[in-house]
Amino acid sequence: MKIINIVGARPNFMKIAPIIEALNQYPTHFDHLLVHTGQHYDEKMSSDFFEDLGMPKPDIDLGVGSGSHAEQTARIMIEFEKVCLNEKPDLVIVVGDVNSTMACTITAKKLGIKVAHVEAGLRSRDMTMPEEINRLCTDILCDYLFTTDKLANENLLKEGIAEEKIHFVGNVMIDTLVKHRQLAEDLTLLDDMGLSKGEYATMTLHRPSNVDDPEIFMGILDALENISKKMPIIFPLHPRTRKLINEYGFKHYFNENKKIKGIWITEPLGYLEFLHLNMHARMVFTDSGGLQEETTVLGVPCITIRQNTERPITCTEGTNYLIGNKKEDIINAAESILGGNQRAGTTPELWDGKAANRIVEILHSIDNAAI
Ligand code: UD1
Numbered sequence: 001m002k003i004i005n006i007v008g009a010r011p012n013f014m015k016i017a018p019i020i021e022a023l024n025q026y027p028t029h030f031d032h033l034l035v036h037t038g039q040h041y042d043e044k045m046s047s048d049f050f051e052d053l054g055m056p057k058p059d060i061d062l063g064v065g066s067g068s069h070a071e072q073t074a075r076i077m078i079e080f081e082k083v084c085l086n087e088k089p090d091l092v093i094v095v096g097d098v099n100s101t102m103a104c105t106i107t108a109k110k111l112g113i114k115v116a117h118v119e120a121g122l123r124s125r126d127m128t129m130p131e132e133i134n135r136l137c138t139d140i141l142c143d144y145l146f147t148t149d150k151l152a153n154e155n156l157l158k159e160g161i162a163e164e165k166i167h168f169v170g171n172v173m174i175d176t177l178v179k180h181r182q183l184a185e186d187l188t189l190l191d192d193m194g195l196s197k198g199e200y201a202t203m204t205l206h207r208p209s210n211v212d213d214p215e216i217f218m219g220i221l222d223a224l225e226n227i228s229k230k231m232p233i234i235f236p237l238h239p240r241t242r243k244l245i246n247e248y249g250f251k252h253y254f255n256e257n258k259k260i261k262g263i264w265i266t267e268p269l270g271y272l273e274f275l276h277l278n279m280h281a282r283m284v285f286t287d288s289g290g291l292q293e294e295t296t297v298l299g300v301p302c303i304t305i306r307q308n309t310e311r312p313i314t315c316t317e318g319t320n321y322l323i324g325n326k327k328e329d330i331i332n333a334a335e336s337i338l339g340g341n342q343r344a345g346t347t348p349e350l351w352d353g354k355a356a357n358r359i360v361e362i363l364h365s366i367d368n369a370a371i
Pocket of ligand 1: 009039066067099130206239288
């Protein structure tokens with residue numbers, strides 16, 4: 001079976017890494033290539049992760065870069081179509097919900113190639129999120145839908161997707177966390193930064209709904225500045241967030257000198273470095289999807305600065321609090337946690353480090369003729 005694995009943006013790398021490793025267990029059965037669309041291209045957003053995760057270099061880099069949604073999606077489709085025509089894969093595997101996920105799915109399906117979606121069925125029901133559009137378009141087209149929880153199965157069934165296409169396998173992002181947990185633990189970053197376990201917070205913020213409007217962005221930064229008087233907040237900046245901070249004149253919120261208190265901005269961190277910081281943080285502030293899942297497994301409280309989440313299991317079973325983006329609500333949530341009000345949380349079913357093996361077992365059991 002010839003497979004093309006797709007990556008494009010930062011959160012894709014930790015999802016594809018365990019799949020490649022699991023495919024390698026059947027070298028005579030699977031012939032697989034890795035295609036990087038180039039949606040993310042900065043070293044700190046892309047190649048550094050390949051190193052951290054021990055991933056092979058991409059076989060093909062489409063080099064599409066940034067652009068508007070239509071431009072980026074279209075460029076990926078044009079370039080990926082050529083790859084499909086040359087390579088003639090039996091199956092394309094896409095992960096997550098970024099533009100590369102949707103663009104490669106549409107391209108492959110129109111050429112009659114089967115597609116598997118890993119992390120299918122997540123729904124925020126918020127059509128202002130580009131990712132929700134990507135999820136819906138991808139899932140309706142895919143032939144194999146691998147889900148992280150049973151609610152995702154229900155979402156897909158309600159949308160009319162045939163039950164036999166849906167496979168509840170667990171969470172590949174957690175496979176990567178489980179594999180790298182000890183390596184991350186062994187780093188000395190906390191000491192290097194002069195931080196103590198449980199006495200700082202980490203934060204990520206890059207969603208258009210939080211950073212594009214200067215009023216909303218300012219409210220969030222006001223809240224964090226207030227909280228950072230009690231503990232430093234380490235804030236690795238996504239390139240689009242850094243650009244907007246400069247544009248809106250928000251640099252005064254940050255402390256580049258790393259004094260004890262305040263918001264400390266850094267360049268985007270590597271996978272192991274950020275895992276090391278998150279596992280020992282008192283709490284995490286984020287609008288990312290993956291971090292809601294990682295903190296649930298780490299047992300660290302996560303304050304999600306969004307109105308909705310496509311990952312509600314992290315709130316019902318894990319350590320995630322969906323707070324919205326109002327200043328007072330963010331401050332109150334952080335103070336409540338500092339006051340000791342926090343759920344212990346449990347690890348969701350099958351988030352056990354073996355999701356990629358389950359996916360590959362299922363693919364292995366498919367008769368080549370059926371593909
Ligand atoms: C994308 C995903 C989002 C994911 C995020 C993780 C979509 C629709 N969005 O958002 O779901 O949570 O990745 O990071 O696919 N840029 C650089 N260097 C890079 C990459 C981006 O400077 O290596 C800057 C460019 O100005 C670019 C902007 O960031 O225009 C946005 O990048 P893009 O990939 O379009 O979306 P993200 O916000 O990163």
